[in-house]
Amino acid sequence: MATAGKVIKCKAAVAWALNKPLVIEEIEVAPPQANEVRIKIVTTGVCHTDLYHLFEGVNKDDFPIVLGHEGAGIVESVGPGVTEFQPGDKVIPLPFPQCGKCRFCKSPKTNQCADAWNTDSMKSSEDSRFTCKGKKVLQFFGTSTFSQYTVMNQMAVAKIDPAAPLDKVFLLGCGICTGYGAAVNTAKVEPGSTCAVFGLGAVGLAAVMGCKAAGAKRIIAVDIKPEKFVKAKVFGATDFVNPKDHNKPISEVLTDMTNGGVDYSLECIGNVEVMRSALESCVKGWGVAVIVGFTNKDDFAARPFQLIAGRTWKGSLLGGYKMKTGVPEMVKAYLNGKIKLDEFITHNMTLAQINDAIQLLEHGKCIRTALSVSPP
Incomplete structure (x- = not known):
């Protein structure tokens, strides 16, 4: 050119x-140096990670x-x-x-x-x-x-x-790779299983799509904005839960709905309290909870027995x-x-x-x- x-x-x-x-x-924009490529960007999206840097920032001098x-x-x-x-x-x-x-x-x-x-x-x-x-x-x-x-x-x-x-x-x-891959690659959702996806932004909806592609029988979409449930259904969600509609912890709600807990849960918000809820929503013995949402502000915690009882807590980077x-x-x-x-x-x-x-x-x-x- x-x-x-x-x-x-x-x-x-x-x-x-x-x-x-x-x-x-x-x-x-200077020419590319050794092993570099100069790209004409045609389309871009805005992601929450961009907002995190812009509004919260890890370094104000950045x-x-x-x-x-x-x-x-x-x-x-x-x-x-x-x-x-x-x-x-x-x-x-x-x-x-x-x-x-x-x-x-x-x-x-x-x-x-x-x-x-x-x-x-x-x-x-x-x-x-x-x-x-x-x-x-x-x-x-x-x-x-x-x-x-x-x-x-x-x-x-x-x-x-x-x-x-x-x-x-x-x-x-x-x-999309982040959410979809968290289901199929990290959680390794199995056919016939029950899943819960916390947060229905793009990543969460992609996780729903991944659970569906992996053959999950039941996919419970969790969000505090009920208008998102219509879109979640398009991607394969079968059930919808708004935590604000209940007077007990969401983990208890999901445990009651699923005879002891879901097989897989995916936290797609980046909220440490929700991460714990997602873990506690999993069934004892084999439940797998995956942290997908990004945050670097707060520590997360859970009672050791939650893992001793057989649950697995995993993180997923870019699916x-x-x-x-x-x-x-x-x-x-x-x-x-x-x-x-x-x-x-x-x-x-x-x-x-x-x-x-x-x-x-x-x-x-x-x-x-x-x-x-x-x-x-």
Whole structure:
């Protein structure tokens, strides 16, 4: 492409400070260096992890920054040493890399990668290719999809089917894989089982879909907003419980409903009290509770007997998928009609409307908003 090897000026939504609206700015995006890929972002979503950084933040000095980690785009150019990608490839940026060489990548037991921790990819990278008004702009999760162009290490990019619609499959960069995989990969839901899913945002609905795909007989959707139950039914929920409708703990409600507790529970909120409720909703002897929702603010706790009695408490990161290989497989599953994506998108907006999209998500008024960043 004509822009290869040159600095690109483009639009991006920049967060200049904690708890402040994003500002659409013109930024400069440097060419990719060795083993890097520059991507034209076509569509991005807004995820609760973006909101967590913007409104709660682990470091008030972690600004300015371009957020966003759930997107899809087209390779614009590649740096030296890149052989897997070429300009024009459709790709999904990955918030968690897969180097393919470390102890973790070689193990079928995990989707983690040593490079993710060694390079602080879970934090904001100061080694970004962004500048704005003469100031270095940080990169979020190594992705930063709230920009028309971004530069990423090739080990954190997944090449996908050329037929994939980027305005739909962007969802597979985070939320849908996180919830769906928590059910099929982490919990390993079995046919004929009973499940409970706590929280019916995009991740929770994807967990419902995963439980359904795994053959669960009964899927109990738990949320304090009853209007979400209609959408949960679309993804396979069979029962609906609003904790506010009961005068006893939700774990007792579910235990009564299921003759002793559910086989599997998935907490998709990021609330430590709900995490404990999800564990205590599981049947003694073999119940499996999976922590899916993200938080890093509070400790969680339970009585030891809850585990001694035979329950298992597990955590799930990005649904247990080795993302570089797992995301393309999920794209194929969508193209083959095996998973739903369109039904998660409740709003379509442009990058210029990103603050409106953030408000919708913060107040629970949407499942996912598809933000058009650049024309394909």
